[in-house]
Amino acid sequence: MNFPSKLVENAVNQLSSLPGIGKKSALRLVLHMLKQEKHNINQFGTSFIDLINNINYCKECFSISDLEICKICSDPKRDRRTICVVEDIRVMMAVENTQQFKGIYHVLGGLISPMDGIGPTDIKVEELVEKVENGKVQEIIFTLSTTMEGDTTNFYLFRRLKDSGVKISSIARGISIGDELEYTDEITLGTAISSRLPYENSLSK
């Protein structure tokens, strides 16, 4: 693209460096910004500078937090013996929203993905192993996506933790609530059949 202004070109390049935003959408967004109040766009820019310079991670669970130790880790009502292992704070927020989990979290900060050059040392694996070896952990719940990367990470963590004596579980994989069986893919349906459980345990709470 042949931009009439370096400033616009620069802003477009920055926006289109984000995943899922192309040059054309970025230009549309930049023109939208130019119609806003100067003050608002200054705040827009400042919010990312503040973010990257002041971001803090909880020393215990590695989730993003404004405090040294996040609200969940410092809450005495949470059960510290049960750890929910998640990829990032998006999953953590989703699990929190269910209000079904009363334990604490461990945020890996990514998934093992050889294709993207992300190995076990790039995410918080050692920290989890240490926690299990030193602590009073009773159960680890793998709460990772059902993708190749999620499965790889699950398998790696399982191998590292299986001799620790801690109970290792994975969230159930099966048919989503509300799904119609005839449209379910066969791998999910097959998994759901082989993972069947007593009817009285299968009711959603």
Place this chain on the structure above:
Amino acid sequence: MNFPSKLVENAVNQLSSLPGIGKKSALRLVLHMLKQEKHNINQFGTSFIDLINNINYCKECFSISDLEICKICSDPKRDRRTICVVEDIRVMMAVENTQQFKGIYHVLGGLISPMDGIGPTDIKVEELVEKVENGKVQEIIFTLSTTMEGDTTNFYLFRRLKDSGVKISSIARGISIGDELEYTDEITLGTAISSRLPYENSLSK
């Protein structure tokens, strides 16, 4: 959403204030940023602050330009008697890419849209009328989108300019090059038939 950090919440709110970006995508983008180099995200934020504080518009055509008068308006090879009226610099860049137009531009900076509260005084209509009245303009080419807002703006401009003696044209509306006729909507096909032209004039250049 219940964010574990004010900084993240603020950045997510800023990103999701842009059209077409929801809270969930914004959070995904923010987490992506947190994996980047600090330096890059500082540049990201600064690019928008620079943009909004230093943006300049060409005094003649109102396109965005780093110069007082943009490169096109100050180019002696461009035909100053033919003015292409466009909504914004995206359309101007698209027309420039065709290399079919040797005149100059007039950037309206928007389209008349009563639904969004945008009237003729919110865009550069008076400036175009003045240009036509004072200048040596011979032809005005309406190059606006074929939407309700584009048609409204075309009609308003036509009413304001029709007594000026200047030739007023609109870009041709018809079948896109490469389109298959059986999939063309009936309004486009109808317009293309009623706007038919001698075969020898219809060949694409």
